[in-house]
Amino acid sequence: MPGLARRRPGFVWLLAAVLVPVLLAAVVISIKAGPTEDDLRQRSLEALDARGITGVRVDFSGRDATVVVPAGADAAEAQKVVAAVDGVRTAHSNQQLVADPTSAPSTGTAEEPAGTTSAVPSAPPTVAPFELSRTDQAITVHAVVRDQETKDKLVAEVQALLTEGTDFTDQISIDEKTALPNPTALSALLHALSTATGDAAIKYDGDKVTLSGKVADQATKATAARAAAAAVPGAVIANELQVPAPPKPQVSEACQTFEARLARFNAENKLVFLSGTDTVNDASRASVTKAAKLLLSCASFDVEVSGHTDNLGNPATSLPLSQQRADAVKTALVKLGVPAGRITSRGYGETRPVASNSTSAGRIANRRVEIRVL
Numbered sequence: 298m299p300g301l302a303r304r305r306p307g308f309v310w311l312l313a314a315v316l317v318p319v320l321l322a323a324v325v326i327s328i329k330a331g332p333t334e335d336d337l338r339q340r341s342l343e344a345l346d347a348r349g350i351t352g353v354r355v356d357f358s359g360r361d362a363t364v365v366v367p368a369g370a371d372a373a374e375a376q377k378v379v380a381a382v383d384g385v386r387t388a389h390s391n392q393q394l395v396a397d398p399t400s401a402p403s404t405g406t407a408e409e410p411a412g413t414t415s416a417v418p419s420a421p422p423t424v425a426p427f428e429l430s431r432t433d434q435a436i437t438v439h440a441v442v443r444d445q446e447t448k449d450k451l452v453a454e455v456q457a458l459l460t461e462g463t464d465f466t467d468q469i470s471i472d473e474k475t476a477l478p479n480p481t482a483l484s485a486l487l488h489a490l491s492t493a494t495g496d497a498a499i500k501y502d503g504d505k506v507t508l509s510g511k512v513a514d515q516a517t518k519a520t521a522a523r524a525a526a527a528a529v530p531g532a533v534i535a536n537e538l539q540v541p542a543p544p545k546p547q548v549s550e551a552c553q554t555f556e557a558r559l560a561r562f563n564a565e566n567k568l569v570f571l572s573g574t575d576t577v578n579d580a581s582r583a584s585v586t587k588a589a590k591l592l593l594s595c596a597s598f599d600v601e602v603s604g605h606t607d608n609l610g611n612p613a614t615s616l617p618l619s620q621q622r623a624d625a626v627k628t629a630l631v632k633l634g635v636p637a638g639r640i641t642s643r644g645y646g647e648t649r650p651v652a653s654n655s656t657s658a659g660r661i662a663n664r665r666v667e668i669r670v671l
Contacts, residue, residue: 485524620644
């Protein structure tokens with residue numbers, strides 16, 4: 298028995314050397330066997346669903362979560378819910394990096410395998426569809442504004458635009474998230490509608506703003522298009538507003554028949570000259586007076602007075618002579634009251650004969666001035 302007692306301390310140390318490593322290994326294994334990323338992701342999504350938060354993606358790197366929320370969702374609330382899940386060490390949001398401002402959000406999805414990434418587009422703010430319409434009986438406003446003050450101001454503007462016998466159909470609601478970002482533009486659209494003749498409407502369907510109906514003029518049409526673009530930045534603008542065509546000026550009977558009467562004048566009346574001169578012969582002076590009366594009967598037409606010669610001279614002298622003849626007739630017409638600005642004089646020399654220069658009668662016919670509409 299005394300020998301057994303002496304051996305007992307060595308036995309205790311041997312037992313400790315065997316059991317301590319085993320216990321340490323069990324502790325390490327227990328730590329490593331914590332919750333997996335898939336388990337944490339699933340429990341996080343369940344916690345979000347329980348709080349009524351949907352459309353959120355949660356990615357894990359170990360026990361660190363990145364919460365990706367869609368446009369319009371409360372990123373801080375979603376992050377808070379995920380951070381409270383048992384086993385989650387930290388939770389970050391792609392809208393507000395609270396735990397670590399230097400870390401970038403993950404681009405994976407809860408449904409994708411680990412390591413898979415996909416782009417997360419930055420969605421523009423959602424603007425609710427709206428419609429403004431005007432008829433002879435009513436103005437209707439179907440729109441979303443951000444607060445009661447904005448609505449009250451808009452209602453007051455509509456009421457100021459109402460005419461006797463016209464009603465206001467108020468379909469204005471309040472929602473800060475989907476409200477028009479620029480209520481001033483909505484006012485401009487209302488004023489553009491107030492100038493419309495007959496039915497008119499401005500409608501935004503979530504993608505395109507369509508303007509239809511009739512307005513007074515091009516300036517109003519352009520102003521309405523600019524206001525629509527300001528109301529929904531980035532939207533397609535379909536400006537289908539119609540502007541009445543300007544009334545055609547009434548044409549007097551004298552102007553309706555002017556060209557036919559001028560053609561008849563040229564056929565029946567001759568403006569001919571003495572050979573080698575720019576002096577109208579005696580037989581043609583009465584024709585100049587008739588030409589002035591014809592031009593004064595209709596001020597809507599400008600004319601050319603063209604001078605011509607026979608071929609007895611040479612081009613070096615005939616061209617300036619023909620110009621002198623045209624200028625002489627223009628001067629005579631101006632003296633008789635025809636505005637000089639309506640008359641262009643031009644000489645053509647011997648290049649445009651109307652008869653043969655081989656006879657005396659032909660040469661007389663070629664020494665002429667003609668009047669034509671420009």
